[in-house]
Amino acid sequence: MTALAPAPAPPGAPETAPARRPGRSRLGRIMQHGGWFVAPFLVFYGVFLVWPLVSGLWYSLNETNLAGINTEFIGLDNYREALNDDQLWDSLGNTLTFTAMLTPLIVAVAFGLALLAHNIKHGKWFWRLAFFAPFLLPSAVLADLWRWLYEPDYGLFNNALNERVPWLLEGDWAMFSMVLATLWWTVGFSFLLYLAALQAIPDHLYEAAALDGAGPWQRMWHITVPMVRNITGLIVVLQILASLQVFDQIFLINEGGPNNETRPVVQYIIQQGFTGYRIGYASALSYIVFVLIVAVTLVRLWLVRKRTDEKGETR
Amino acid sequence: MTHASLRSLPPPLGRPSRRGLLRGAAGLGAAVALGGSAACGSAASLAGGDRRIQFWNLFSGGDGANMRGMLDRFRAEFPGIEVEDTTLAWGDRYYTKLAMAGAGGRAPDVGILHLGRLAGFAPGRLLDPIDTGLLAEAGVRREDFNATLWDRATIGGELYGLPLDIHPSTMFYNRAACEPAGLLDAEGRLTELNGTEQFLDALDAVREVIGQSPLGWNALMPGECWWTFVGLYAQTGGSILSEDGTELALDDDRAEEVLAFMARLVADEYAIPGQDLVGYFVNGGGFVLFGNWLLVDFRTAGLDFGARPYPTLFGTPATQAESHILVLPHQEGRSGAADEAAHTLIAWLVRNSLSWAEASHVPAYLPILEHPDYLAMEPQSEYRGAMDIAAFDPPAWFCGTSSRVQADVGVHLSAAAMGSVTPAEAVRDIRATLRSLLDTRNPFGEGTAS
Known part of the structure; x- marks a missing residue:
């Protein structure tokens, strides 16, 4: 259920920061506010959670097999079959x-x-x-x-x-x-x-x-x-x-x-x-x-x- | 490119002479050198991976130790070939890894597959064909095998699996229980039991002797019900699917007859479902119906027992069987010395499968099946006749060991055996399940069109 968790960007940072440091980019500001500390987690989060979630969704729209060969796009057919x-x-x-x-x-x-x-x-x-x-x-x-x-x-x-x-x-x-x-x-x-x-x-x-x-x-x-x-x-x-x-x-x-x-x-x-x-x-x-x-x-x-x-x- | 290395293979059974060995090694060396220069291979490939073979197998139990022993002997005989063997966990996980490796074209040089799984494993796409010319040079030909077995491993005219063994459904019998029941002949072997009535009479007699249920057979397990059904239904002379595995050929009456018999085994308490079969047999049980590999456990327990194929209950002798086949998983540009070494290895393994037979499987290579040392193995040689009456899974993508058909059809067989549905209802469910499996596109796609 971790998928439901909000993106772990520090809340509020984008609203308060611009007034103080108008010269820095958005990303730079996030990194300034502990982004580097969160980064290792974010990488794992992306590779092992977000990416599989997205690719799983893509698989479900295809006649995908275990070996990933001879794949065919079939739209919602899998869902129709499942229902x-x-x-x-x-x-x-x-x-x-x-x-x-x-x-x-x-x-x-x-x-x-x-x-x-x-x-x-x-x-x-x-x-x-x-x-x-x-x-x-x-x-x-x-x-x-x-x-x-x-x-x-x-x-x-x-x-x-x-x-x-x-x-x-x-x-x-x-x-x-x-x-x-x-x-x-x-x-x-x-x-x-x-x-x-x-x-x-x-x-x-x-x-x-x-x-x-x-x-x-x-x-x-x-x-x-x-x-x-x-x-x-x-x-x-x-x-x-x-x-x-x-x-x-x-x-x-x-x-x-x-x-x-x-x-x-x-x-x-x-x-x-x-x-x-x-x-x-x-x-x-x-x-x-x-x-x-x-x-x-x-x-x-x-x-x-x-x-x-x-x-x-x-x- | 010559096949010098293979011609100089040692004789199949005797230990190789030192000269033969040296010649073999020299031949291999020459082959590597030739292969390298002919293909203008890089120095790295010449020096490194060429004679190194990766071999994936799924043997983890007693047969695992046996396979490692055989590989050690192979290494001693062929010092020029480096075999790197990896034992992976049996079942879905093994097939998952093998399929993915084959899809990427970076598979191991040699693998093991269950014959029943071959049709669904995209031969030609995930598996490379075996060069029968190379095999023949190593002294392994079609004539050396049961023709049905060899031909089942042949798809579209190409051989995709070299059979190492078959492992049939077996009936183990406890001599201490069968002898007082008058079921043993002078040599201590079980007398022929023909037809269901004679079989049930024998079970009744054994029940009298041992004072508990006479048969170990687990009707609760879909896979075990599938094996039993495949064997007994074949005894009626029927086949489940058409020969090409694309049409339903189930005969309802015959299937119902077999299911009614299976249900009777449970209803009349001949067999108690859910029983641990080894526990049952060790505790003085009479018969056990299961794959031959339980032999290892029974022997460890020090029991006096025999083992034979299923008795003929429905007319035609038949017993369910699967087979371990040696396969060449798909590699990009499989050729040269490594490919030849792979062929050397698989040919050597089947020709030296005598020690393999000790771990209870029936050797597929006929010269071994008739070898005096094999005939002397008890009770292994007692069920060697299974080779001629083996009933394999239908040739469809969803069949084979631990496949969809075992789970999906097996569950209906089990329900009928347990008495929760009537045989007629079960047959209807089996039909529906098989039809939906037949209607499902073969996931890996049709094989040979690569």
Whole structure:
């Protein structure tokens, strides 16, 4: 989403500078105001972000293949094909289902774990480490581990339950299993954010509330939850953006199966572009997903702004 | 320009005599010198890159170690040729790199490709044809190969891939499970199982012995369902696409019959989907249907097992197979000593593929396939018959190892096997998918028009 960031030219510089130094060029003035410090970043930004974005758009208007040979300009044909491509919408639906299932779970579980680790008396370091450690695993390790846990006959889960639960064998179960594995894997990061937020709540709030006769639940609902609201917002945004890009663990555990019922849209794009050599079509798909992600982000920004505005009025 | 270097190749199997070796090296040196002067090549090209061959392959497992061992032997026999081998990660990433390198004309001198991928890899544009004259001088001819295999690597009259091996779908069987079930002959080999009923009876008997599901076969994986389908559908005598790979030739009834059988394997719990096949076999499983390379894992686990091609369940013997072929990725102005050295290398590799066969693949070079040392390899030689009944992917751009067809058609096969759709529904979906793939322009363009 960095693409949405405004061009990193120092804001305001062109308006204030001309009056003071009328003799210098615009570029010279920018360089004067720290441009050289930004330049290395700008080069990378241009080469690895702006340029691929632009060339991706160009690819999507061509029947571009992986080798870049025999290319043909076809206008909007790729987009037309994509809009009628059921597989795109199916896989996009899977990604959205995954996001909708995972995000609330992460928020709830991370908050719960943070409360536990914050309030526990003994061995704090151990709980922090235990909850955060899975986040450090590479996705390949995670996938191998959980594939074995979910194994129908020899897996730990089915052995413990003494039942053959179709963890990865049926569509709905498989999606749930992916969410569960991902929750275990990534909850540590949100947990850490919540823990920091909890530690930043001043004790005197709780003391005052206790003096006024508030019980533990009231203190939680009226002090803790509102005090970590900003962090909750941050976690929700980060989680949505990360989940919309989900790919590796699902691909590695189950290749998006069974019957493509967990295949995320990123996997479909890769299949079109790299398995099927059709970079042009894959670029068009990417742009459609890109627009959707931007839309989600904008809606989210708009909601936040609206809420803060309302708050401002009531005060 | 002579081909002196190739004429003096050592005999295929014996170790080369010292004199032969020296002559070979001298011949190569002469060839380089001649090539240089004839082409008025620059001094730099003469001194530097000419006899250096870059070889890209995708062998990372047990066969990777094997390939490196073979290359070391090649280096010892041909000190004049410097082989620089690079092992790249298998799958899409390998093909991505190879395609891009070929497109730029700065590809490695020699590469490995899966035969099924050849039709979609723009032979003539991304791949250069192999000089069969040079190969013949090195003692490698069409007659030395299964004709079907060789001809599949020939497109528009030009040979684009020299087959190194085939790797067929194999049925592994556990002797400890099959013997009490009365399924082994006097030599400890699995008796012939013909037709689905006989096969299922055998599975039932093994289930009795081992007290768990008798077959390791992962219906959850689209690619594995594709292999099974290609083999079993070929047994019905049908073909999926027309011979030129441009028309749909699927026979719905036959396809449904095969799919109903695959679904029965799962529904009657002959095979539990999602199972780790090595884990299953090591834990006393009965049979496993998978590519021959699992042999390495099973052997490491110290199991007593045999391996044979798929049993004939639908009339005509056939087993799915892929093949590693040696290719010459496209280079601008491929010629001269480096080109000859590349031909020397690929000819040498197929002629010395005996050690390659140890890593479980079936050697494509017939003199090796009939070599006593190969025949003595157990259970490798037990499935050598796969060469004559190999069913390859249809010759279309979207086919081959880890291709679109495996993912897109395989998923419908898997859905049918798992019982989430009926065989008839799956066949309808397969038709629709194949039709849309056929309607999609070959991304790299038609090959030979370079």
